[in-house]
Amino acid sequence: MPPVVILVRPQLGENIGAVARAMANFGLTELRLVAPRDGWPNPRALEVSSGAGHIVEAASVYPDFNSATADLQLLYATTARPRDMEKRVLTPRQAAEDSPPHTSLSPEGRGGSKIGLVFGPERTGLENSEIAASDVIITIPTSGEHSSLNLAQSVVVVGYEWWSAQARRLTDDSGQMTNASPSSSDLATKADWQSLFTQLESYLDDTNYYRVDHKKPIMWQNLQTMLQRGLWSEQELRSFRGMLRAIWEREKKNR
Amino acid sequence: MPPVVILVRPQLGENIGAVARAMANFGLTELRLVAPRDGWPNPRALEVSSGAGHIVEAASVYPDFNSATADLQLLYATTARPRDMEKRVLTPRQAAEDSPPHTSLSPEGRGGSKIGLVFGPERTGLENSEIAASDVIITIPTSGEHSSLNLAQSVVVVGYEWWSAQARRLTDDSGQMTNASPSSSDLATKADWQSLFTQLESYLDDTNYYRVDHKKPIMWQNLQTMLQRGLWSEQELRSFRGMLRAIWEREKKNR
Numbered sequence: 411m412p413p414v415v416i417l418v419r420p421q422l423g424e425n426i427g428a429v430a431r432a433m434a435n436f437g438l439t440e441l442r443l444v445a446p447r448d449g450w451p452n453p454r455a456l457e458v459s460s461g462a463g464h465i466v467e468a469a470s471v472y473p474d475f476n477s478a479t480a481d482l483q484l485l486y487a488t489t490a491r492p493r494d495m496e497k498r499v500l501t502p503r504q505a506a507e508d509s510p511p512h513t514s515l516s517p518e519g520r521g522g523s524k525i526g527l528v529f530g531p532e533r534t535g536l537e538n539s540e541i542a543a544s545d546v547i548i549t550i551p552t553s554g555e556h557s558s559l560n561l562a563q564s565v566v567v568v569g570y571e572w573w574s575a576q577a578r579r580l581t582d583d584s585g586q587m588t589n590a591s592p593s594s595s596d597l598a599t600k601a602d603w604q605s606l607f608t609q610l611e612s613y614l615d616d617t618n619y620y621r622v623d624h625k626k627p628i629m630w631q632n633l634q635t636m637l638q639r640g641l642w643s644e645q646e647l648r649s650f651r652g653m654l655r656a657i658w659e660r661e662k663k664n665r
Numbered sequence: 666m667p668p669v670v671i672l673v674r675p676q677l678g679e680n681i682g683a684v685a686r687a688m689a690n691f692g693l694t695e696l697r698l699v700a701p702r703d704g705w706p707n708p709r710a711l712e713v714s715s716g717a718g719h720i721v722e723a724a725s726v727y728p729d730f731n732s733a734t735a736d737l738q739l740l741y742a743t744t745a746r747p748r749d750m751e752k753r754v755l756t757p758r759q760a761a762e763d764s765p766p767h768t769s770l771s772p773e774g775r776g777g778s779k780i781g782l783v784f785g786p787e788r789t790g791l792e793n794s795e796i797a798a799s800d801v802i803i804t805i806p807t808s809g810e811h812s813s814l815n816l817a818q819s820v821v822v823v824g825y826e827w828w829s830a831q832a833r834r835l836t837d838d839s840g841q842m843t844n845a846s847p848s849s850s851d852l853a854t855k856a857d858w859q860s861l862f863t864q865l866e867s868y869l870d871d872t873n874y875y876r877v878d879h880k881k882p883i884m885w886q887n888l889q890t891m892l893q894r895g896l897w898s899e900q901e902l903r904s905f906r907g908m909l910r911a912i913w914e915r916e917k918k919n920r
Contacts, residue, residue: 435813551825552690554690566814629904650891
């Protein structure tokens with residue numbers, strides 16, 4: 411199943427249409443929009459989409475980031491500015507080649523994890539909380555201090571790399587998958603992670619873990635980042651939640 | 666010297682401006698226009714160029730293909746449709762990696778051959794004679810029968826590959842831009858992990874997490890495995906221990 415493209419708070423309909431067009435060129439079919447500024451449907455998107463009208467018409471709209479990503483297992487956030495977060499930062503090529511080989515982009519691709527490619531609003535980019543919720547950061551190498559690649563051009567580059575990596579996999583089949591992580595289809599979904607984070611946050615709010623309140627945002631973000639880095643399976647995530655609950659409840663064994 | 670970008674009979678000023686913008690992102694500086702349809706200068710080009718105005722303003726205009734390419738040594742013609750010609754057809758990546766290493770894209774690059782990247786008009790593409798005059802054909806791999814990548818998007822992809830190849834040459838071969846996880850010198854030691862495990866084990870032994878005693882060995886092993894998979898830094902591991910302790914102790918915030 412090809413990765414899903416998620417545009418977070420996109421502004422111009424033209425850009426949404428241009429993104430759809432880029433997607434069609436590189437075998438991407440599912441488009442999700444988080445709170446598009448000018449509402450939806452947007453006639454400008456269809457006008458610009460040029461042969462990718464089916465993608466625009468099938469786009470689904472979500473009120474917020476979490477609902478748009480709940481069923482996905484791996485999120486790649488594209489941002490020009492690497493934030494100060496302990497996260498993997500990859501080039502588009504590394505991201506495409508790093509992805510599990512059985513996460514096929516071809517229609518024949520079977521199984522594999524559900525991947526989301528996340529792009530922020532035209533001017534401001536993604537919020538830190540959205541980057542923190544993602545597993546990997548993609549940064550497109552550009553010449554200047556500040557990249558002026560626009561939204562659709564970023565999708566062009568990332569889509570091009572996904573498609574190229576897929577094309578290479580189909581030709582020379584050296585598909586070895588030798589990491590120690592759970593097989594991709596078992597990875598926890600973002601909804602699973604959200605449940606864990608909700609549980610953990612409620613526990614921590616009730617302790618003095620943060621010591622001072624103003625440190626909470628950064629400490630909380632760091633915790634989310636480091637926990638997600640392990641790429642846990644749904645089963646592992648459940649074990650972890652059980653562990654937290656057990657400690658929280660401190661039930662004595664033989665009571 | 667970076668390759669020269671040559672737009673043959675471009676139609677819309679907007680597209681010329683968008684090409685300039687793409688060029689600036691990827692370290693390309695010299696733009697040549699062969700017989701632009703709407704004349705030159707074209708105010709729309711400048712409007713769209715967004716920070717690449719210097720490239721638009723320095724663009725030079727030529728009456729025909731031959732005069733625009735006379736001083737160049739190698740021409741790479743980008744076309745979506747491979748023509749029936751006995752010519753090398755490369756992907757953008759192959760073209761970028763195939764190019765002589767001393768054809769540096771950096772300002773410090775010395776010598777090397779003068780390369781031209783040739784792009785045809787928006788609708789019709791290059792004429793056969795122009796392709797014949799080129800040394801190499803670049804075809805961008807896309808999903809459909811007919812690519813609908815527009816002019817500037819094609820420049821984005823080709824420019825991105827040139828820039829990436831150059832960046833890889835400059836760094837080392839690994840092309841690692843930034844960190845994956847914490848830099849390896851910051852990683853927690855195994856002693857740190859053992860301290861965490863001792864703490865966690867003592868907590869869990871005091872709860873009914875394992876439910877039945879004979880399950881403890883496997884559950885405990887799984888927990889250790891999944892926690893270590895995140896490759897935490899010493900600092901992150903300390904944060905995690907603090908979190909566990911806070912939950913264990915359940916100190917009320919304002920007590």
